[in-house]
Amino acid sequence: MRPWTEEMPDRLRFELQEFERLGLDFKPDSRELDKRGRLILQGHVPHKQAMIEAHIVYPDSFPYMRPEVYTPGLILHRHQNPFNGNLCLLDRSSRAWDTTDTGAWLIAERLPYLLTLLEQGGEALRSAEAPQGEPVTSFLASASGAVMFIPEQTLQVPAEITSGTLTLGLGMQQPVAQQLRAALLSVTAEREDPRAKPWHSKPVSPTIAARFGSSELKGVWVRLPELPRTRDPNVILESVRAIHPAAADARWKPSADGQISVLGLLVPEEVRQGEIEQAWVFLIQLRPPAGINHPAQAYLLRGERFSPRDLQERIPALHGSSGKTVSLAGLGSLGGTLAMELARAQVNTLRLLDVDHVEAGNIVRWPFGLTAVGHPKSEYLARHINIDYPFTEVQPVNLQIGQAGPPDRQGGPSEASTLTRFLDGSDLVIDATAELGVAQLLADLATAAGIPLLSIWATEGGWGGGVVELQPDSPGCWYCLQLRLADGSVPAPPAEPNSNVQPRGCTAPTFTATSFDMLEIVAQTMRATRRILLAPTGTSTVYICSMRNPDGSERSAPQWNTQRLQAHPECPCCCSAAAEAA
Secondary structure (H helix, E strand, O other), X not given: OOOHXXXXXXXXXXXXXXXXXXXXXXXXXXXXXXXXXXXXXXXXXXXXXXXXXXXXXXXXXXXXXXXXXXXXOOOOOOOEOXXXXXXXXXXOOHHHXXXXXXXXXXXXXXXXXXXXXXXXXXXXXXXXXXXXXXXXXHHOOOOOOOEEEEOHHHHOOOOOOOEEEEEEEOOOOOOOOOOOEEEEEEEEEOOXXXXXXOEEOOOOOHHHHHHXXXXXXXXXXEEXXXXXXXXXXXXXXXXXXXXXXXXXXXXOEEEOOEEEEEEEEEEEEXXXXXXXXXXXXXXXXXXXXXXXXXXXXXXXXXEXXXXXXXXXXXXXXXXXXXXXXXXXXXXXXXXXXXXXXXXXXXXXXXXXXXXXXXXXXXXXXXXXXXXXXXXXXXXXXXXXHHHHOOOOEEEEEEOOOOOOOOOXXXXXXXXXXXXXXXXXXXXXXXXXXXXXXXXXXXXXXXXXHOOOEXXXXXXXXXXXXXXXXXXXXXXXXXXXXXXXXXXXXXXOOOOOOOOOEOOOOOOOOEOOOOHHHHHHHHHXXXXXXXXXXXXXXXXXXXXXXEEEOOOOOEEEEEEEEEEEOOOOOOOHHHHHHHHHHO
């Protein structure tokens, strides 16, 4: 890709002519333009009997993306990057910029407009700007791979508390240079009144304490009236020294590759438009082991808010899922991906039942690749979810349903007791085993326990699939479904003929299908899960997916057929129940 100034010389002339037409005295940096094809214009803008110096820098992706405007001598309290100094003259979304807009228009109209609004302030500013906050810490550039998780309890520091100590939980990670990964577990402080008890933050949730509390790192913290407008850790240290001299002195602790010192900074920032809350920034200092002639390092680390409430704000349609228990049987191409979706949905307890190990051939349709091969599917998913989605408790169940075992088998829980625990207290059971006998058993057990069940499957070739919601008190049961699929009153999803294969080295034949076709069934399963858990209708429903036409040609988009599952007149279960009721 050539610079736009070379690719579109007519647009370059037009841009420069627009400055002249609007009476703006801006000159290009000829060296940048000649050497790199980069357009940077410098000049002054009149505003209320003053001349404001301004620079406008065009990106290589212009005119698809807007230029950036900088005012070196101007410090604004809003709509300006506090570190780089570029102004926010338009909404951040690229929709606010049109390819016909010009840099001259930004300087001539948008800049004076912003300055006037900031001078007016109040409701005039509030109504004109985008309804969003400007978190000052979001402008920080943290070290790659480093993160500090902030539970909500550690943000509830009374205004009169200005300094103290803190404890970080490292979990399974030792403090490594440039990649400190930790959670803020507690904040403490001595009160100014020596007769008052020391202050402690409320305990973080047991989930976070368990996830990160296996090893700890101590540090100090101070409150600042604002975050200094610099990314230079040394300048920030001097700002801290001016207010809390002792806090600026490093407290070195051993780390995996030298020593580390952590200084927490509690600063105010706007989290939503007009709403100011506390935020954490951390100044991390590192120095090599004694005898290693490497310079000391320092970097800033923005705190990442981390609590169930912070996560669920992004998924309001799943509000309430954090109190639910889902039992999922079958962790193959559908169930493995579905397990991850249930964890992202923040269900409280997730039970995962399967007996298989991950094989190398599975990775083309499973949510994880080679690192999972050789591990039991239930245990690998449980371990991964417990690490990455700790607010979901995962209970792996390694069981082959129907395996009686040799006559001399002794010890261990029975199949019956294992299945009882698997179902006990569940709000929903999901059968993704693709095994007719297992599906029949789980449907009967769930109905007897009064638990809704979803039975899901995909057809050969990934041509289609089904999601069936079975409600224990609704007409229509698992046997009714089989009868209706057989007589055509519920249309069977299309399937590729003769598509089962036994890959070399595989112990049994398997069906062919792509992972992205499986995602269609998983997505519908999650929609049905949401309805059952959060807005139940109590009605048994069948969702049949067709991704191919009857002649086998591919549809332009998947097609779903939805119908209520009616009791079948030949169903022995429903007929018997109806007779007993009569």
